[in-house]
Amino acid sequence: LNIQDAGLDEAFIRDKHVLASSVVVGTDLVRIRDVADAMCRHGDRYLQRIYTVLEIAYCISAPHLAAERFAARFAAKEATTKLLRMRTDRLVWRKIEVQRDAGGWCDIVLHAEVKQLADEQGIFGLSLSMSHEHEYALATVVAQRMIEQHAGGAAKQPFAGLGDSKRE
Amino acid sequence: VDQEIRTILREHGRLSIDIDQLADDASLYQAGLTSHAGVNLMLAIEDHFGIEFPERMLRRRTFETIASIKNALAELVDGVRTS
Numbered sequence: 001l002n003i004q005d006a007g008l009d010e011a012f013i014r015d016k017h018v019l020a021s022s023v024v025v026g027t028d029l030v031r032i033r034d035v036a037d038a039m040c041r042h043g044d045r046y047l048q049r050i051y052t053v054l055e056i057a058y059c060i061s062a063p064h065l066a067a068e069r070f071a072a073r074f075a076a077k078e079a080t081t082k083l084l085r086m087r088t089d090r091l092v093w094r095k096i097e098v099q100r101d102a103g104g105w106c107d108i109v110l111h112a113e114v115k116q117l118a119d120e121q122g123i124f125g126l127s128l129s130m131s132h133e134h135e136y137a138l139a140t141v142v143a144q145r146m147i148e149q150h151a152g153g154a155a156k157q158p159f160a161g162l163g164d165s166k167r168e
Numbered sequence: 169v170d171q172e173i174r175t176i177l178r179e180h181g182r183l184s185i186d187i188d189q190l191a192d193d194a195s196l197y198q199a200g201l202t203s204h205a206g207v208n209l210m211l212a213i214e215d216h217f218g219i220e221f222p223e224r225m226l227r228r229r230t231f232e233t234i235a236s237i238k239n240a241l242a243e244l245v246d247g248v249r250t251s
Contacts, residue, residue: 089228
C-alpha cells in the first residue's frame with residue numbers, strides 16, 4: 001500500500017494507536033472430597049462465605065451432585081483470580097460468580113472490585129469450561145486482554161508484570 | 169495459641185510437611201496449603217476460637233503464616249498476644 005496513494009497521512013499512521021489483544025488463561029483443580037468435607041463440617045456458613053445465592057440454589061438442586069458442582073465453581077473462581085493476576089490478596093470468592101443459562105452453558109460474571117480490576121487490565125470476553133468426575137473438579141477460564149500498540153512499534157501492555165503468571 | 173493453630177493446621181491444612189517443624193514465619197502456601205484448604209483452615213479457626221474474620225481480614229496474607237494467623241487472632245480474641 002502506498003500511503004500517499006491511499007490518501008493517508010504518514011505521521012497519522014505512525015502515531016496511530018492500533019488495538020490488538022492477547023489471550024490470557026487461568027485453571028484450577030479442586031478435590032471434591034475437600035468440598036464435601038467442608039459442606040459437612042461447616043454447612044451453610046461455608047456455602048454462604050464462598051458462593052452466591054444463585055450458585056447455591058443451582059448446586060443444591062441436585063443434592064447427590066452438590067459437592068461436585070460446588071467444587072467446579074470453586075475451581076472456576078480460583079482460575080479467574082489466576083487469569084486476572086490479581087494485584088490485591090483479597091479473597092473475593094463471591095465477587096466471581098458462575099452463572100448458568102437455561103441451556104446449561106456456564107459463564108463467569110464479575111462483580112464490584114473484581115469487575116473493575118478486569119476493566120482496568122483491559123480483560124474482556126471471559127469464557128469458562130468446567131468438568132468434574134469422581135475425585136476432582138477442574139475449571140479453565142480464558143479471556144482476551146487488550147494491548148495498546150503503536151503502528152509499527154512494540155506492543156504496550158500497561159498491566160504486564162502484575163503478578164506471577166505461573167502461580168499455582 | 170501457637171499449638172492450637174498447629175493442631176488445626178494438622179487437621180485441615182493437608183500440608184505436605186511436618187507441621188511441628190514449620191517455623192512461625194514460614195509460608196503455609198509454600199508448604200502446600202491449597203486455596204480450598206485455606207478456606208477450611210479459616211472456618212476451622214473461626215469455629216475453634218468462636219470468632220468470624222471480618223471482611224478486612226479476608227486476605228491471603230492473613231493466612232500466610234502461623235505468625236500472621238496469630239496476629240489476626242490477637243485483634244479478635246481476648247488474651248491472644250501478637251507474635
